[in-house]
Every structure is written in structure tokens, then in C-alpha cells.
Amino acid sequence: MFNKILIANRGEIACRVIKSARKMGIKTVAVYSDADRDALHVRMADEAVHIGPSASAESYLVMERIIQACRDTGAQAVHPGYGFLSENSDFCEALEREGIAFIGPATLAINSMGDKITSKNLAEKAGVNVIPGYTDVVRDAEHAVEISNEIGYPVMLKASAGGGGKGMRVAWNEAECRDGFERATNEARSSFGDERVFIEKFIQEPRHIEIQVMADTHGNVIYLGERECSIQRRHQKVIEEAPSPFIDEETRQKMGEQAVQLAKAVQYRSAGTVEFIVDADRNFYFLEMNTRLQVEHPVTELVTGQDLVELMIRVADGEELPLKQEDVKLTGWAMESRVYAEDPFRNFLPSIGRLVKYEPPVGDNVRVDTGVFEGGEVSMFYDPMIAKLITYGADRNEAITRMQDALDAYCIRGVQHNISFLNALMVHPRFIEGRLTTNFIAEEFPDGFDASYVPHDDPAKVVVIAAIVHRQYMDRAARISGQLRGHERRVHDDWVVVINGEQHPVTVVSADGGFQVEYEGESYTVTTEWQLGQLLLHATINRQSVCFQVERKGAWLRLFHRGNQTDALVLAPRAAKLHALMPEKEAPDLSKFLLSPMPGLLVKVSVSEGQEVKAGEELAVIEAMKMENVLRAEQDAKVSAIKAAVGDSLQVDQVIIEFE
Template structure:
């Protein structure tokens, strides 16, 4: 077995590999750019080597710099994680030439399967069902439009060397095909150093289901069941689960056997994933093979008990698989939510900055539930604009899917994250969505269910009442604390009122609270009573209460006269008032927001790639105004309505913050 391995990656996956290596007694080497000098993976590793400036094309994907770090530290093997150099055959070949083991598949398998055009041809030759498309190289946008016509819209424009949603666009007409081709080429070139593009039919109403395979160098190949990855945004997975709520045993077996046959055809060894599109009739079509560890591998580990990173290391060391297909079962259900640094209220655009608070739910393992959080950040750390926006992978397991969802809901409610925009409210909303709960979802879930973007969650009356009861009890505790601090004489509890009016955003409840040493009974105007018990004290940002006999977990911030409460995807303002205060509050005028309708504001921190219009130009609704690049993704900002550009305040290369005014209109 290896004594020292180098992880040619960063963030949560580097931390994940370090954990298994440590368990196996293997020393680890981290590499880092200037932006990652204080990163968690650097702190966790036994050694760390600086490899260059923040941009990945000047550090993490420069093969010579990684090779120098290997020579400097004497690492015997390299785990590439995912992204960066993980599917680069030149890197694997360089390691082989140096006599260093690559913890991944052979060069030939990477070349065959890592290139999406080649892999589709090989899959078709192996008898695997494939999606109709054009596998040749496409020279320019005109040819892309012609091919799209031949295939028939809608089409998917994809980077041959792509992954993680980078270099991928859906086109429904000629204009989108032309524009998507150029954007895909640009993203592919900057992210992978390879701008080759191919086009295939976009299958409507699809489910994205993938098979995890594991093979050794002795001819043994097994599959570890499937993962459902249908909930995606911009073709990037957001929620994954294992097993799929859609597959039956027969389809699972057929997909698994095809995946293994494809892996065997290219002499695959290591962990890999064969991705399929599955239609409503359970027909499945080969999409691509990822010759690396997948982001969502933890859900497979949770239902099988197999440490995939450990297996990859053992295979790279020449060991035979100790598992057979008969050893692989399905134990319970697992769900993964990807926590991203992106603002769901601004179209999921990237967010950067310092994590002023980062307190994920405590990891726990029990017979009734597991909480696992794979992360690469810490409180006080910085989220950089140079890398992908993933903060953590929050995973839960339970004996049933229903229970796994409930464990996830509570974990999301307990996840404290401040300082940047993040998608936890959206993830919480998905966990409560009827389509997700029923398992009836496709890759169009987000587009169909949130066509106008995510605008938060509207809580029902039951949830509002529970929050009202909880917060009035919390307010009472805070008021008692306040009277003690001020040093007032007499019975402080008598000074705290019993009649209150609680407003939760637009809802208002008149309540009476009767406290005792163990908690409080909150009576509503209609006579309903909710019992509240908790050990919460003022200043705690997370309140765990029992309300009506059921657990309620609230993220809470003190506000004048009340609280800011976040719960199940909702972000509400709660005011706790005396009846007289409520009377007066009703007379207060509403604050009017400033008018920004004649401005194009930058929706996220990023760099201006290009400005598509000029001052004095008439623009039409939907017309491209400018392109902003953030976290390796190009975002085209379009006109919301017809107008005339009066002033342009930014140009290509400018670095902008959120809400900077890019241009103004008459």
C-alpha cells in the first residue's frame, strides 16, 4: 500500500480524500493556489505545496506544477478528485512516465470515455442505447445551426471535454443554437483547455439516472446501484439520491449490466460512473461516462456501506476487489443536497465573500438516521470567484425515503450560513415540494416549478401559528433577561405581559401566554393552545423547540421588537407587540423601495466579458446587453423590456460587485 499520496484538487473533495487516506494510515500532500493559502484542505493535509496564482489555468490544471509538487514531496500516488485534471489523459500519462500511480482509470480508458464524442461511438458499437446526435467536430456557429436543424430542436450543445454543467447549453431555435455554440466553446476553452463541441437531441421529460461502477486491474467489474440526479439547474446537479424512486429491479439490473459491459470494453479500472437519460417508460439511453469519482458519490456509500475512495486507492495499488456483485445490496435511502454559494433570489447567480458564520448541522450516525456533511470551508474563510461555488454536500440517510427527507429537512433548518448568498432556502423548499416527495420529477423540475425564479416559500397557517407560538415564548424569555439586566426591582416575571400580538410577515395573531417552570402554553384567539418547551436563551442563533409536541428548528436573529426567522425555505420578520403597539403599528406608512427599473444592475460579483450595445442604441425585450463571467460560468444579461441605452458605466475587463450599475436607460 502507498505511504504518501498527493491530492491534485482543492475544496471539499480534497478534504474527503484526506479523510479516507488518514483512516488507511496514508500520509497526504495538498496543493494550493494563492487564493487557497488558508483553505481547509491545506490545513488538513500532512504537507502542502504552493502551485501558483488563483486562476486554475495557472495553478490546478498546470501539469508541470503538479508534477513538481510530486517530486518535491515524494508522493507515490495521486488522487485527482473531480474536475481539473481528473479526466486528462496527458496528466495520467505524465504520472505513468514518472512512475507515480494514478488513483483513477488507465490512460486508454480516460481517452476512450473521457471524450464524450468518442465514448458515444464506443457505446453504440458495444450495443448500448444512445441518444441521437452529431458526433463529429463542429467548426463554427453556422454548422451548429445546420446540424441542429437536421437533428431537430430542441438540441443540447455540449463541450466534448466538459463536465459539471460547464460548456453546456440547450437551444430551441437557430438564434439560441448560434449563441449557445459560442458560449459553450468559450466556457470549454477556459475551463478545460479544449473547445471541441458536439450536439445531440435534447430528450424532453427525461430523468437523469447514473450507475456507479467499480473495477480492478484483474478483470472484475461490479455496479453499486444507481443515483437519481434529476433535479438540476443549468445542467448542474443540485439534489441527488440513491436509490432512484423511479427504477424497478429489472431496469436497475439491465442498466447496471450495460454499464459494466461498457467499462469492461475499455479495460476500465477504478471507480467510474455511467450516466443515462431515462424516459417515462423506463427506456434508457447512454449519456456519458465519467472516468472519475462523482460529486454525488456519498449517497452510494451511504446505501452500500462501501468507501469508494478507499476502493480507488486499493485498485490503484494493484489489489483485487474484495467485493462481488452479490455483496452489493440497497440498505435504506440517502439524499444529497449541494449547498452552493449562489443567491436563489437572484436567479441562482454566484455569490462570493467571507463566511461570517458557518455552522453546519452536527454529523451523526444512528440506526434511525445519518447526517453527513462533506465540506471544504470553515467559518471566517473566503469564497473565491475563481472556483466553482460549492460550499458543502449535505447528506442524510434513513431506513426509508420518507424518513431520509425528514432528516434532511431538519438538517437544512439547522444549517447556519451567513456572509454570502446561498441556496439553503431553495433546497428546503425542494424537500417540501409535492413532486419531490412523490418522486415524480424530471430534469425540467426547476424550470417547470420555478419558471419565474425562486421567490421564497409561503408558509401555511399551521406553520405560521407554530412560529408565532415559538417566538412569543422566546420574546418572553428575552424580556425576562432584559429586566434582570436593567436591575429593576420586584418580581421581574410580573413585569412581562401575558397578552401579545404576533405578526409573522402579513399574518397576525393575538395570543395569551401562560408560563410555568417547564415551558409555556400559548393560547390563540380561536381558543387553540400550543405548548412550547425549549432551553433557548437570548443570543443563540439556532432555536430548537418543542411546539405542540413536535420539534421546531428555527434560525433566529434578534430584531427590534422581534426576530428574523428562517424556516423551511421561508425568511420571515416576526414582531411581538403589546396590543397597544399593534394598534399604533397599523397606522405606520409603508416604506417605498427605490426605482431601479431604468438601470441594469450587476446581479452577482464578476468580470465583464463584453458589452453588446452602445449608448443611444434602441434595444428590444430579450436582447443581449452584456456578458458577465463568475465562477467559470458566462451569464448573459438581457433587456427586460424595450428601451434606449442612455449611459454605459462598465466595459470589458471591469470587476463588478452586486448591484453595481452597468448601464442606464431613458
């Protein structure tokens, strides 16, 4: 067995590999860029080697520096994680020449499956169901339109070397096809250095379901069940689970056997994933094969009891798989939520900055795979993932409930994050019923996400919690200032909780170990050990456990629970009457400006000063975390000034264009 391996990656996956290696008694070497000098994976590893500047093209993607790090440290093998060099056959060959083992598949499989056009042809020859489409390279936008008209809309344009949702566009007509070809080509060139694009029929009401395979160098190949990955936004997975609530045992076996056939056809070894699109009738079609460890591998580990990273390391060392197909049993249910540094209230734009507060949830059957820590920074140079939150239960409902509770208790401040959105998905009736497709988010949140749209399971809880939080603030004020004499001797307080302009009168009575709250004729007994200033408020309301996140915004309280964000103002009855008469402050008129909605690089300005533009016309393109974001005119206007230049690094709300 290896005694030292190097992890050619960063963030949560590097930390994840280090944990398995440590369990096996193997020493680890981390590599890091300038931006990651103080990163968690660097702290966790036994050794760490600096490999270059912050940009991944000058550090994590420079194979010569990683190989030199192996030489310098004596690492006998390299685990690539996912992304970066994980599916780079040149890297594998370079390691082989150095006598360093690659913890992953051989170059034949990487080359065959890394190109979507080649992989589709090979899959068809191996007897795997494939989607109708044009598998040769598309020459230009007009060629794309010609092909799409033959296939029939809607179509999917995909980067041949793509992955992670980059270089993918759905087109429903010729105009979208032309624009989609340009966007997909640009993203493919930027992200993968390969601008080739192909086209296939877009399956409507599809589910994205994948099969985990594991193979050794002795000809043994098995599948370890499926993962449901249908909850996606812009082709990027958001929530994954195992098993799928849709797949029956017969379909699971057919998909698994086809995945094994494909793996054998390319002489596969190590962990890999065969992805399928499944329609409403359980017909399934090959999508692609990822020749690496998947982001969502933890859900498979929890329902099979297997450590996939450990199996990868053992296979790379020449060992046979320790289990056969008949040994694979799926037990219980696992759910994974991807926690991202992005702002769901601003169309999920990426967020960067320092984690001034980071407190992940803990508990039985709760797992957090992360690469960050409190005080660390989320950088603009890499993927915005903060962590993967995974829960396990005896069945799907139990796994969902644990996930809801864990998301309520996941505390992040300093950067924007998507936890409210994740919990909104978890409490959505359609999700709970298992009626999933890859269109779920687009259909259920067509106008974007706003936490106020998420109905609370029990609105009275919000009123009650706001009332007792305010009561505790008032108790402290009485003790500190001495200006509220007699307040501490009162047996009760009458207050009005104002939420969305509606007034909710309550009475709060101090009780042993908590409070008694009277609201709308009902009595609520609340016990809590919460103290002022804490973000997490754990309490029981009529013996039911709840967890709220609480922030004070001036005189207002902001409460987070089950995907719902509520702003509450608690006033004395007389103040509440006066507050109802106050006019609302009007928002400033920003219609004369095009503001940058995110931090990023301005890669294109599509208009010039004095030009008249129409609603919907492209104004500028911003690149953030390797994704192109097109900014369009919201109304007809005339450009009076260009305030930023191509190549500028933009801040949030920075003015790009001014209109007359």
C-alpha cells in the same frame, strides 16, 4: 500499499480523500494556491505544498508544479479528486513517466470517454443504448441550425469536453439554437480550452440516472447500483439519492450490465460513472461516462457500505476488488444536498465572502463532506460549493425527514447560501412522491425562488416561536434597563405577531421550563433552552421537536424553517393598531440602471452610448465562476452612459449602464 499520496485538488473532495487515506494509515500531501493558504484541506493533510497564484490555471491546473510537489515530498501516488486534472490524460502520462501512480483510470479510458463524441460512438459499438443525434463536430451556428432542423427540436447543444453543466444549452427554435451555440462554445473554450460542440435530441420528461462502476487491473468490473440525479438547475445537480425511486430491479440490472460492458470496452480501472437519460417508460440512453470519482459518490457508499476512495487506492496499488457483483447489496436509502454559496433570492447568483458563522448539523445518519470552516473564505476563483449534506434512513421517507431536520439545523452566515431552497425541495409534495424529472425545478419554480412561496407545514408554529422569542427579549430588557418595572411579575403578556401584514394576537404565559402560548383558541406548550443571540432555536411544541433559525433585524425577527423564510414583527396590541395605519415605504426606482447582479468579470458590453435598445436585447455578459451570464434589457430604453469597461471586476449592484 502506498505510504504517502498527494491529493491534486482542493476543498471538500481533498478533505474527503484525506479521511480515507488516514483510515488506511497512508500519509497525505495537500497542494494549495494563494487563496487556499489557510484552507481546511491544507490543515488536515500531513504535508502541504504551495503551487501558485489563486487562479486555477496558474496553480491546480499546472501539472508540472504538482509533479514537482510529488518529487519534493516523496508521494508515490496522486488522487485527482474531480475537476481540475482528474480527466487529463497528459497528466496521467506525465505521472507514469515519473513512476508515480495515478489513482484513477488509464489514459485509454480517459481519452475515449472524456470526449463526448468519441464516447458516444464507442458506447454504441459496445451495445449500449444511445440518444439520436449528430456526433461530429458542429462547425458554426448556421451548421447547428441545419443539424437541429434535421433532428427536430428541442435539441441539446453540448461541449464535447464538457462537464458540470458548463457548455450546455437547450434550444427550442432556430434563434435559441444560434444563441445557444455561441454561449456553449464560449463556455467550453473558457472552462475546458476546447470549443467543440455537438448536438443531440433533447429527451422530454427525462430522468438523469447514473450507474457507479468499479474495476480493477485484473479484469474484474462490477456496478454498485444507481443514483437518481434528476433534481438539477441549469444542468447542475442539486439533490442526488440512492437508489432511484423510479428504477425497478430489472431496469437496474440492464443498466448495470450495459455500464459494465462499456467499462470493459475501454479497459477501465478504478471508480467511474456511466450516466443515462431515462424516459417515462424506463427506456434508457447513454449520456456520458465520467472517468473519475463523482461529487455524489457518498450516497452510493451509504447504501452499499463500501468506501469508494479506499477501493480506488487499493486498485491503483494493484489489488483485486474485494467483492464480486453478487456481493453488492443495496440497503436503506441515502440523500445528498449540495450546499452552495449562492443566492436563491437573486436567481442563484454566486456569493463570496467570509464565513462569519459556520455550524453544520450533527447527528446519527447525518454526514457532512466539506472543505470550509468558520472564519474561512469562499473565494471567487473556484466552485461555489460549501459542502455536501448526506443523510441515511431505512427507507426514502426517513432519509428525507432526516435531511429536512439537518437543513433546518445547518447554520451559515457571512455568505448567501441555498439552504432555504434545498429544504423547499425536500418538503415539496412532488419530490416526496418521487415524481422527478430534470425539468422539476424549472416547472415548480418557473419565476425563480422566493421562500415566502413555500407554504409552512404548520403556520401556527411560526407565530408561536416568534412570540416566545420576543417575550425573552422583553424579559431581558426589563432586567437590564429597569424601565419596564413590574414586567417580570406579570403572569402573562398579550402580543400581536405581524406577518405579511396580517395580525395574529397571542398570549404568552411563563411556565416551568418554558412557555404556554394561546393562539386562535389553541394552547401550545413550548420548552426550549434557547438563549438570546443564538441562531439555532431547538424546541418542543406540544412534545414535537422543531428547529428554527432566528435572526433579529432591527425590531423584526426573521425565522427560517423547512425552506420557509418569515419576517415577523411582534407588537403590543395598541402598537399593532397604529402599525396597521402606517404607509409602506416605496422602493427606490432603479429602472434607469443596469446593475451587476453578482460579483464577476465584465467580459462583454453589447451596446454603446446613445444606442436605443429593445426589451430582451443583450446588454452585457458577466463571467462568474466560469459561467457566462447574459444581462438583457427589461424594457425599451436609450443608453445614456456606459459606467464600466470590459475587464472590470464588478461588485454586486455596481452600475454597468445608465439609461435616459
